[in-house]
Amino acid sequence: xxxxxxxxxxxxxxxxxxxxxxxxxxxxxxxxxxxxxxxxxxxxxxxxxxxxxxxxxxxxxxxxxxxxxxxxxxxxxxxxxxxxxxxxxxxxxxxxxxxxxxxxxxxxxxxxxxxxxxxxxxxxxxxxxxxxxxxxxxxxxxxxxxxxxxxxxxxxxxxxxxxxxxxxxxxxxxxxxxxxxxxxxxxxxxxxxxxxxxxxxxxxxxxxxxxxxxxxxxxxxxxxxxxxxxxxxxxxxxxxxxxxxxxxxxxxxxxxxxxxxxxxxxxxxxxxxxxxxxxxxxxxxxxxxxxxxxxxxxxxxxxxxxxxxxxxxxxxxxxxxxxxxxxxxxxxxxxxxxxxxxxxxxxxxxxxxxxxxxxxxxxxxxxxx
Amino acid sequence: xxxxxxxxxxxxxxxxxxxxxxxxxxxxxxxxxxxxxxxxxxxxxxxxxxxxxxxxxxxxxxxxxxxxxxxxxxxxxxxxxxxxxxxxxxxxxxxxxxxxxxxxxxxxxxxxxxxxxxxxxxxxxxxxxxxxxxxxxxxxxxxxxxxxxxxxxxxxxxxxxxxxxxxxxx
Numbered sequence: 347x348x349x350x351x352x353x354x355x356x357x358x359x360x361x362x363x364x365x366x367x368x369x370x371x372x373x374x375x376x377x378x379x380x381x382x383x384x385x386x387x388x389x390x391x392x393x394x395x396x397x398x399x400x401x402x403x404x405x406x407x408x409x410x411x412x413x414x415x416x417x418x419x420x421x422x423x424x425x426x427x428x429x430x431x432x433x434x435x436x437x438x439x440x441x442x443x444x445x446x447x448x449x450x451x452x453x454x455x456x457x458x459x460x461x462x463x464x465x466x467x468x469x470x471x472x473x474x475x476x477x478x479x480x481x482x483x484x485x486x487x488x489x490x491x492x493x494x495x496x497x498x499x500x501x502x503x504x505x506x507x508x509x510x511x512x513x514x515x516x517x518x519x520x521x522x523x524x525x526x527x528x529x530x531x532x533x534x535x536x537x538x539x540x541x542x543x544x545x546x547x548x549x550x551x552x553x554x555x556x557x558x559x560x561x562x563x564x565x566x567x568x569x570x571x572x573x574x575x576x577x578x579x580x581x582x583x584x585x586x587x588x589x590x591x592x593x594x595x596x597x598x599x600x601x602x603x604x605x606x607x608x609x610x611x612x613x614x615x616x617x618x619x620x621x622x623x624x625x626x627x628x629x630x631x632x633x634x635x636x637x638x639x640x641x642x643x644x645x646x647x648x649x650x651x652x653x654x655x656x657x658x659x660x661x662x663x664x665x666x667x668x669x670x671x672x673x674x675x676x677x678x679x680x681x682x683x684x685x686x687x688x689x690x691x692x693x694x695x696x697x698x699x700x701x702x703x704x705x706x707x708x709x710x711x712x713x714x715x
Numbered sequence: 716x717x718x719x720x721x722x723x724x725x726x727x728x729x730x731x732x733x734x735x736x737x738x739x740x741x742x743x744x745x746x747x748x749x750x751x752x753x754x755x756x757x758x759x760x761x762x763x764x765x766x767x768x769x770x771x772x773x774x775x776x777x778x779x780x781x782x783x784x785x786x787x788x789x790x791x792x793x794x795x796x797x798x799x800x801x802x803x804x805x806x807x808x809x810x811x812x813x814x815x816x817x818x819x820x821x822x823x824x825x826x827x828x829x830x831x832x833x834x835x836x837x838x839x840x841x842x843x844x845x846x847x848x849x850x851x852x853x854x855x856x857x858x859x860x861x862x863x864x865x866x867x868x869x870x871x872x873x874x875x876x877x878x879x880x881x882x883x884x885x
Contacts, residue, residue: 422879428826501865503773510777532855549878556872
């Protein structure tokens with residue numbers, strides 16, 4: 347090959363490669379714009395939630411919830427059609443992160459599963475009521491991880507990370523630890539749409555910036571909030587078998603009914619990892635608080651503080667994935683534990699009659715979800 | 716004492732000397748966590764009830780840094796502006812009030828038909844650095860952006876406004 351041709355090829359090939367990447371980026375941007383412009387197919391839960399708060403395009407917005415609760419009609423800035431679609435997409439992501447109800451998971455959920463390991467995690471599992479859990483009378487519930495209240499309290503000092511934690515960064519942590527997955531970019535639509543939905547919730551519920559509301563975060567339960575009998579694995583296992591096993595399964599691997607996830611995994615490869623705040627040995631007050639205020643579904647606030655701590659302690663001792671920062675050795679140890687322990691437990695427990703490896707499929711009452 | 720050991724000790728002494736100088740004597744903000752108290756801060760703090768968030772703490776320091784950025788932009792965000800003390804428009808406060816900032820914050824992250832995209836509060840701040848004070852665009856994570864957002868939050872809390880609040884002008 348003549349030297350001139352070789353030199354030309356050395357320049358032209360990288361230039362063509364870069365050009366191809368640029369064209370691909372343009373194509374993907376155009377695809378994202380298409381999705382942003384497209385009408386949103388809401389999940390049944392979001393249809394109900396957003397209709398209740400009367401979300402629609404307009405110059406002004408007044409929340410029916412606020413009118414009903416206070417009698418005052420507060421006129422807030424309205425939402426454009428684009429804003430409404432962003433809020434709708436955010437609601438869908440919270441309610442059905444993995445897109446099991448979507449016709450096209452990728453398009454309708456911004457490929458949110460890119461950021462999640464496993465098939466179980468959905469934001470709604472922890473942020474119940476699609477991030478806005480209320481009782482029948484419309485009262486927001488203490489320690490229910492309300493997203494609107496979280497948004498107005500964002501940017502405060504976070505004792506776990508030592509950061510003034512922005513709302514977007516908090517979402518990233520959920521993807522990394524609670525979903526045992528990967529970090530989306532701060533400007534990714536999957537983050538921004540959830541922020542838009544959370545901000546809308548705060549408007550619909552008339553929440554003021556930086557005020558503390560009871561539904562924000564977890565109502566943590568420390569050992570000092572108990573009779574100090576100590577957290578007990580045996581007691582925790584017994585209560586788990588009585589109260590939790592029906593939904594979460596014999597080894598807490600979660601349950602499916604009719605191909606749909608009914609209750610998420612609390613242990614095993616589909617569960618939160620060892621750097622999640624739900625992990626008892628990382629933070630011992632959060633999971634008990636979540637259990638006491640949010641579990642069992644329909645019977646919230648019926649367990650005692652000690653029972654919640656015992657259950658959390660039991661769950662904390664079940665095998666789960668290592669966190670990303672814990673290194674390959676702990677990751678390997680956890681993988682071995684997740685592979686070896688379930689069959690052993692299956693063999694030794696007389697009531698473990700189903701396959702422990704896969705998510706268990708059980709007949710569940712309608713109220714279980 | 717061998718030559719190598721002497722060199723090691725000299726290097727360690729130089730490092731320790733640098734750290735002491737940086738922390739105690741340099742006056743460079745990046746080397747210490749305290750925020751410089753600029754004139755007017757105490758009045759601002761009292762007027763907008765910053766004490767609600769505590770006498771001191773990470774959040775309060777961020778608010779104070781936000782105050783410094785807002786009222787002394789050319790001094791505290793000198794990396795992101797070409798404006799100097801000699802210019803007429805050289806701070807955020809040259810164009811905006813603290814209340815403006817709070818209302819902009821609660822009305823941010825909305826679709827802008829002129830730009831054809833959703834615009835966050837941080838986007839607006841970065842735009843101001845680039846255009847209004849003739850400078851450069853900070854990253855979204857930079858304290859020069861974050862602390863203005865936190866200042867806006869603190870003022871919004873004092874005004875007791877929430878998402879989408881509209882300003883009523885008398």
